[in-house]
Amino acid sequence: MKLKSATWVPQVWKWTKWRRSRSAAVGCCRRRLQLTTPLSLTREPVESESRRRSAMAGSDPLVARPGLAIVIMGVSGCGKSTVAALLAEALGCSFIEADDYHSQANKAKMSKGIPLSDADRTPWLESLRDAIRDRLDGGEDVAVSCSALQLKYREILRAADKSYQPGYYAACRVKFVCLRASAEVITDRMQRRSSEGKHFMPASLLQSQLDLLQIDAAEGITEVDATMRAGDIVRDTIAQFREELASTVSPCF
Numbered sequence: 001m002k003l004k005s006a007t008w009v010p011q012v013w014k015w016t017k018w019r020r021s022r023s024a025a026v027g028c029c030r031r032r033l034q035l036t037t038p039l040s041l042t043r044e045p046v047e048s049e050s051r052r053r054s055a056m057a058g059s060d061p062l063v064a065r066p067g068l069a070i071v072i073m074g075v076s077g078c079g080k081s082t083v084a085a086l087l088a089e090a091l092g093c094s095f096i097e098a099d100d101y102h103s104q105a106n107k108a109k110m111s112k113g114i115p116l117s118d119a120d121r122t123p124w125l126e127s128l129r130d131a132i133r134d135r136l137d138g139g140e141d142v143a144v145s146c147s148a149l150q151l152k153y154r155e156i157l158r159a160a161d162k163s164y165q166p167g168y169y170a171a172c173r174v175k176f177v178c179l180r181a182s183a184e185v186i187t188d189r190m191q192r193r194s195s196e197g198k199h200f201m202p203a204s205l206l207q208s209q210l211d212l213l214q215i216d217a218a219e220g221i222t223e224v225d226a227t228m229r230a231g232d233i234v235r236d237t238i239a240q241f242r243e244e245l246a247s248t249v250s251p252c253f
């Protein structure tokens with residue numbers, strides 16, 4: 001097809017100008033991201049992408065801010081800390097261990113085999129909410145280990161997402177994955193852990209935790225077999241939230 005020079009020249013000029021300005025923008029972004037490898041449109045593995053996102057979110061004004069919090073929940077001894085720590089490693093994000101946010105009084109109470117009351121849990125959950133919010137506001141992803149046994153406790157944690165409207169679970173940037181196993185398996189794990197002196201929580205408290213555990217079907221929380229290998233649970237969790245993890249960052253040009 002023959003183009004008339006009168007229309008073709010301005011078109012080429014416009015296109016060249018667009019290419020130049022786009023190259024400048026890409027170069028600027030690449031310098032900001034300190035990329036040395038060729039920019040490819042092919043998706044990178046979630047692991048390195050998330051690490052880069054978390055690293056750049058704090059300093060780049062062009063990057064969308066909301067991060068994603070994935071809370072690994074379930075009764076004491078189900079494997080939350082093990083899985084959430086591995087998940088944080090795989091995503092290259094920070095890890096929040098809920099046990100670290102308990103007051104000494106709460107820990108002493110549980111050590112004596114006395115279940116916490118809601119009054120004991122509320123300040124604990126609120127401090128966790130604030131810690132999660134700090135990460136989300138900074139555009140970071142975060143893996144959290146927290147029992148979060150009841151809807152009302154999870155609602156406190158969901159409020160870490162400032163845009164969260166109660167009941168709109170799917171839109172919330174705080175997600176939950178529940179680990180499940182039989183009481184026998186978990187008792188065995190808790191007894192072994194206590195006998196190694198590794199944890200304050202006695203196995204005698206398991207039944208009170210199982211009695212409290214409740215998930216509302218509308219929340220759409222995935223329940224996972226806690227007897228799977230921790231690495232496999234992490235792999236499945238990343239696959240489940242792949243889209244949300246990817247949308248943590250918006251294109252910078």
Ligand SMILES: Nc1ncnc2c1ncn2[C@@H]1O[C@H](COP(=O)(O)OP(=O)(O)O)[C@@H](O)[C@H]1O
Nearest residue numbers: 076077078079080081082189193226228229230
């Ligand atoms: N997927 C798993 N398979 C086998 N053992 C596990 C698994 N996950 C955790 N454990 C073991 O079970 C015990 C309790 O795990 P932990 O992560 O501390 O549970 P939680 O944080 O839910 O209390 C630990 O001794 C841990 O090594």
Ligand SMILES: O=C(O)[C@H](O)[C@@H](O)[C@H](O)[C@H](O)COP(=O)(O)O
Nearest residue numbers: 075076077099116121147148201
């Ligand atoms: O009562 C609760 O809401 C939970 O028990 C919570 O306090 C947590 O589960 C404990 O800190 C035990 O720690 P692990 O869950 O790590 O065993």
